[in-house]
Amino acid sequence: MTTVTTRTITYAADGLTMTGHLALPAETDRRPAVLVGPEGVGLSDVERRRADALAELGYVALAFDLHGGRYLGDPEEMLARCMPLLSDPGRMRDIGHAALDVLRAEPRTDPGRIAAVGYGTGGGIALELGRDGVDLRAIATVNGLITGRPDETARIRCPVWAGVGSEDPIMPPAQRDAFTAEMQAAGVDWRLVVYGGALHAFHHPPVDHTVLPGVGHHPQHAQRAWRDVVDLLAECLPDTAARTGAVRRL
Helix, strand or coil: CCCCCEEEEEECCCCCEEEEEEEECCCCCEEEEEEEECCCCCHHHHHHHHHHHHHHHHCCEEECCCCCCCCCCHHHHHHHHHHHCCCHHHHHHHHHHHHHHHHCCCEEEEEEEEEEECHHHHHHHHHHHHHCCCCCEEEEEECCCCCCCCCCHHHCCCCEEEEEEECCCCHHHHHHHHHHHHHCCCCCEEEEEEECCCCCCCCCCCCCCCCCCCCCHHHHHHHHHHHHHHHHEEEHHHHHHHHHHCCCCC
């Protein structure tokens, strides 16, 4: 395990003061970088640990904020904030661009080698960055199969990997079909992995507050999805692959 340096970064987005988590690998050279977007509840230690794990693999990683430093554990409050956001591509892009600017400004970041990995709402923001024509090397979205403006999807310039639970009522088969049809029609290099028996947010460890119906942790698929994301990054940011050791379990 390599030594990782972390720090809290504050920046402005969506009329709020956001609080992100930056993780830096031990090396001193410029490194490929990954933007990490959280579920609709907001940035938590789950995403911070993922950023740290990516830094151990040699990436500069920024886990970005959605709600101005708040974690919305009340489902009704979370939906009241996230549903308008998910229906407004401009707002999603603004949040994504603000975080991306922070990541690019880090001296250790190679600005030509950046990927975006997002979960739920964070995955929707990663996709909107792609639809906005941002130069990303890869986009991964876990249970965030958010469709957008079809005429803009062709602006995605990198592979898109998507993961979803087969029993996810928030991203049901009709939503999967709409997402993959949009990607296919736009000529995007896309992949979809359906994890059998998994619910929405299957990747997220259990929490001590009320969750929406259809949300639940699946330990085996959580680790499989993490490995799939790491494999995507190794493929699309290939100079890191030879430098990695065992992939940390989360």
